[in-house]
Amino acid sequence: MKRAVQKRTLETRARLVAAAETLVADKGYEALRVEEVVLKAGVAKGTFFAHFRDKEALMDQLIGARIDGFLDEIETLPPPRDVAALVAAIEPLMRFMTCERYVFDIVLRHSGAALTEEIGPIASTFGRYDQVVSGWLAGSSFRRDVSPGLLAEGVQAFSVQAMALHFCALHSDRNMTHRLAEYLEAWLMPKTT
Amino acid sequence: MKRAVQKRTLETRARLVAAAETLVADKGYEALRVEEVVLKAGVAKGTFFAHFRDKEALMDQLIGARIDGFLDEIETLPPPRDVAALVAAIEPLMRFMTCERYVFDIVLRHSGAALTEEIGPIASTFGRYDQVVSGWLAGSSFRRDVSPGLLAEGVQAFSVQAMALHFCALHSDRNMTHRLAEYLEAWLMPKTT
Amino acid sequence: MKRAVQKRTLETRARLVAAAETLVADKGYEALRVEEVVLKAGVAKGTFFAHFRDKEALMDQLIGARIDGFLDEIETLPPPRDVAALVAAIEPLMRFMTCERYVFDIVLRHSGAALTEEIGPIASTFGRYDQVVSGWLAGSSFRRDVSPGLLAEGVQAFSVQAMALHFCALHSDRNMTHRLAEYLEAWLMPKTT
Amino acid sequence: MKRAVQKRTLETRARLVAAAETLVADKGYEALRVEEVVLKAGVAKGTFFAHFRDKEALMDQLIGARIDGFLDEIETLPPPRDVAALVAAIEPLMRFMTCERYVFDIVLRHSGAALTEEIGPIASTFGRYDQVVSGWLAGSSFRRDVSPGLLAEGVQAFSVQAMALHFCALHSDRNMTHRLAEYLEAWLMPKTT
DNA sequence: TATGAATGAGCGTTCATTCAT
DNA sequence: TATGAATGAACGCTCATTCAT
Numbered sequence: 001m002k003r004a005v006q007k008r009t010l011e012t013r014a015r016l017v018a019a020a021e022t023l024v025a026d027k028g029y030e031a032l033r034v035e036e037v038v039l040k041a042g043v044a045k046g047t048f049f050a051h052f053r054d055k056e057a058l059m060d061q062l063i064g065a066r067i068d069g070f071l072d073e074i075e076t077l078p079p080p081r082d083v084a085a086l087v088a089a090i091e092p093l094m095r096f097m098t099c100e101r102y103v104f105d106i107v108l109r110h111s112g113a114a115l116t117e118e119i120g121p122i123a124s125t126f127g128r129y130d131q132v133v134s135g136w137l138a139g140s141s142f143r144r145d146v147s148p149g150l151l152a153e154g155v156q157a158f159s160v161q162a163m164a165l166h167f168c169a170l171h172s173d174r175n176m177t178h179r180l181a182e183y184l185e186a187w188l189m190p191k192t193t
Numbered sequence: 194m195k196r197a198v199q200k201r202t203l204e205t206r207a208r209l210v211a212a213a214e215t216l217v218a219d220k221g222y223e224a225l226r227v228e229e230v231v232l233k234a235g236v237a238k239g240t241f242f243a244h245f246r247d248k249e250a251l252m253d254q255l256i257g258a259r260i261d262g263f264l265d266e267i268e269t270l271p272p273p274r275d276v277a278a279l280v281a282a283i284e285p286l287m288r289f290m291t292c293e294r295y296v297f298d299i300v301l302r303h304s305g306a307a308l309t310e311e312i313g314p315i316a317s318t319f320g321r322y323d324q325v326v327s328g329w330l331a332g333s334s335f336r337r338d339v340s341p342g343l344l345a346e347g348v349q350a351f352s353v354q355a356m357a358l359h360f361c362a363l364h365s366d367r368n369m370t371h372r373l374a375e376y377l378e379a380w381l382m383p384k385t386t
Numbered sequence: 387m388k389r390a391v392q393k394r395t396l397e398t399r400a401r402l403v404a405a406a407e408t409l410v411a412d413k414g415y416e417a418l419r420v421e422e423v424v425l426k427a428g429v430a431k432g433t434f435f436a437h438f439r440d441k442e443a444l445m446d447q448l449i450g451a452r453i454d455g456f457l458d459e460i461e462t463l464p465p466p467r468d469v470a471a472l473v474a475a476i477e478p479l480m481r482f483m484t485c486e487r488y489v490f491d492i493v494l495r496h497s498g499a500a501l502t503e504e505i506g507p508i509a510s511t512f513g514r515y516d517q518v519v520s521g522w523l524a525g526s527s528f529r530r531d532v533s534p535g536l537l538a539e540g541v542q543a544f545s546v547q548a549m550a551l552h553f554c555a556l557h558s559d560r561n562m563t564h565r566l567a568e569y570l571e572a573w574l575m576p577k578t579t
Numbered sequence: 580m581k582r583a584v585q586k587r588t589l590e591t592r593a594r595l596v597a598a599a600e601t602l603v604a605d606k607g608y609e610a611l612r613v614e615e616v617v618l619k620a621g622v623a624k625g626t627f628f629a630h631f632r633d634k635e636a637l638m639d640q641l642i643g644a645r646i647d648g649f650l651d652e653i654e655t656l657p658p659p660r661d662v663a664a665l666v667a668a669i670e671p672l673m674r675f676m677t678c679e680r681y682v683f684d685i686v687l688r689h690s691g692a693a694l695t696e697e698i699g700p701i702a703s704t705f706g707r708y709d710q711v712v713s714g715w716l717a718g719s720s721f722r723r724d725v726s727p728g729l730l731a732e733g734v735q736a737f738s739v740q741a742m743a744l745h746f747c748a749l750h751s752d753r754n755m756t757h758r759l760a761e762y763l764e765a766w767l768m769p770k771t772t
Numbered sequence: 773t774a775t776g777a778a779t780g781a782g783c784g785t786t787c788a789t790t791c792a793t
Numbered sequence: 794t795a796t797g798a799a800t801g802a803a804c805g806c807t808c809a810t811t812c813a814t
Contacts, residue, residue, distance in 0.1 A: 433800070
């Protein structure tokens with residue numbers, strides 16, 4: 001009995017998410033309006049707020065799902081052997097995160113939450129991300145004098161830095177990944193001197 | 194004649210800034226309202242926008258000035274010999290930048306602008322910051338296999354990471370600097386492998 | 387200079403009130419929607435709330451103005467010589483106040499506020515009302531063993547009672563005034579023990 | 580079989596009422612939410628509306644029961660000999676009715692319903708109240724030139740007036756009863772002139 | 773009877789920004 | 794430059810009530 005009810009709930013929630021995704025695909029994340037979402041989903045406004053604490057919660061859900069998709073993709077890849085491969089693996093995800101300044105801001109705002117108790121969709125992806133990268137770095141030819149976990153955190157820090165600069169400098173596509181590559185070369189490679 | 198006008202202009206601007214600073218000291222940055230600023234400064238709302246492109250421009254001014262103050266302090270310090278000293282030197286600045294999530298967000302938003310043409314107060318401070326840190330790292334016992342400029346960018350990336358996590362994890366004061374120290378140990382020390 | 391600005395303000399306010407009055411004439415007070423008012427007045431929603439604290443404040447204004455109109459009428463009348471004349475004088479006002487349950491409720495809610503500092507339009511009319519009735523009762527053949535002011539308060543109390551019952555009992559028009567007449571006969575006439 | 584069902588029905592209803600009373604004792608009448616009632620009672624929202632036509636019906640029930648309690652108390656009293664005694668007898672009831680503006684509004688809304696067919700709990704209490712007061716006034720030294728029934732209605736009218744003013748004027752406790760005493764002195768006492 | 777997800781209209785609010793004077 | 798009324802698009806929220814199961 002409880003199941004049946006939950007089913008309806010899940011359906012409604014799915015309808016809201018689907019409607020939102022359609023709208024995002026059309027106009028982007030920043031332009032998303034709660035009004036339009038409920039209209040397209042064919043539900044009442046109150047229903048929206050019964051499912052999502054606020055608009056930001058929907059964004060968390062939406063963006064988190066997208067990131068998870070990229071991580072699924074990334075997890076299928078073999079551990080990168082060098083920085084170039086690592087950057088290439090991460091690139092699609094970074095490109096998504098920087099598709100809109102608005103998206104990047106949201107991601108950043110949730111980036112550290114992984115350490116808190118109330119973990120939302122985006123925050124969870126950071127956990128996955130760390131695990132994946134840590135795994136790669138654990139059994140690799142990369143630097144080994146520090147723990148893979150710390151290395152992974154550094155990769156995250158440099159990724160964020162590269163993405164942040166992406167919004168300021170001349171927006172050539174190459175810059176972001178090139179900059180990241182340069183960072184990681186210095187961060188991950190065993191001492192060559 | 195021109196001078197007289199400029200003088201009045203500067204006075205008005207100064208009055209606005211002073212009013213804003215008083216309000217910030219009282220309620221913090223996020224709670225600052227243009228309404229209150231013009232009220233306290235004794236000018237009309239329209240006047241505000243004759244002096245500042247938008248509210249963000251005032252924030253830029255306000256926060257930039259504070260950061261510059263910290264940098265003045267930092268520049269008087271002798272080059273740090275180890276990571277601990279480096280972290281200690283940076284700490285007051287980091288503490289200010291994380292006094293409010295809102296402030297941190299603004300700082301981040303302007304952090305990369307240094308590479309752009311239109312450089313605002315906050316962006317300028319990043320330039321100064323980079324120079325100071327680069328200078329420190331240039332003639333030091335820290336890692337030398339990469340350029341001081343790149344090293345400085347790394348210090349910035351890790352600082353941001355540490356500050357970002359500060360807002361999520363359990364907010365003990367120690368965490369932020371400890372985490373940064375750990376990062377920088379791995380980033381700045383000559384690799385021993 | 388200040389005057390010119392105030393003029394615009396007053397015009398806008400007048401436009402809002404006029405729009406509201408048109409809508410009320412059409413659909414009644416309860417059906418009044420802020421949305422429709424601003425639409426008809428051709429102003430932004432924010433403007434409405436810059437002029438009226440909330441919807442209730444507009445209602446206060448609207449209903450207060452109507453009551454004032456009735457009081458203007460009442461003031462032109464000669465002091466009533468008997469209860470029948472008194473009731474007849476008051477009747478149009480009572481009829482307005484009971485035109486909608488919603489209106490009566492608002493009037494009641496503001497009825498006693500005359501004694502407070504923050505006196506709104508409706509509350510002010512109660513002051514006028516009291517003065518008018520007191521004046522009538524002062525030099526009259528009505529009961530004189532209590533002050534005219536107290537007598538007037540009693541008239542108010544019985545009017546309210548009659549109106550309140552109007553909404554419950556069988557809604558014949560005669561009831562309200564008849565009941566009031568009966569009350570006032572007992573309240574105002576010299577006691578004959 | 581029917582009995583068993585009725586029993587369960589009554590139990591559920593009692594649970595709802597008990598839950599509501601607890602909540603009211605805690606936060607007052609106005610803050611009562613159906614949501615919280617069903618939560619505390621451990622039933623579904625729909626169940627609430629299977630037992631009460633609407634929220635107002637529960638309020639009617641709740642407040643009516645309280646008033647009945649006061650009337651029980653009042654009925655044990657000997658007929659008051661003077662206005663002071665009468666006011667003292669009524670005072671606890673008036674104090675309850677003015678414990679919240681919200682309560683007073685509800686009471687008022689139901690006050691005249693006694694004359695209608697569909698008599699709810701609160702309306703019934705007004706019937707009792709009228710009977711009690713009429714009884715007191717019937718065989719008393721109070722005014723006798725008008726019927727006890729009419730006198731009782733006047734007492735009601737003045738009580739309402741006193742209570743209404745209680746919400747506006749300076750909220751000293753004395754005002755309400757003092758004002759009522761003054762009213763009733765003029766309303767109930769035989770002509771003294 | 774019981775369930776509880778869904779309804780839904782509308783209010784209040786926000787506040788940086790604009791523009792006619 | 795200065796003025797300050799007006800803008801305006803959403804968001805959040807409310808919460809009693811309904812209805813399909």
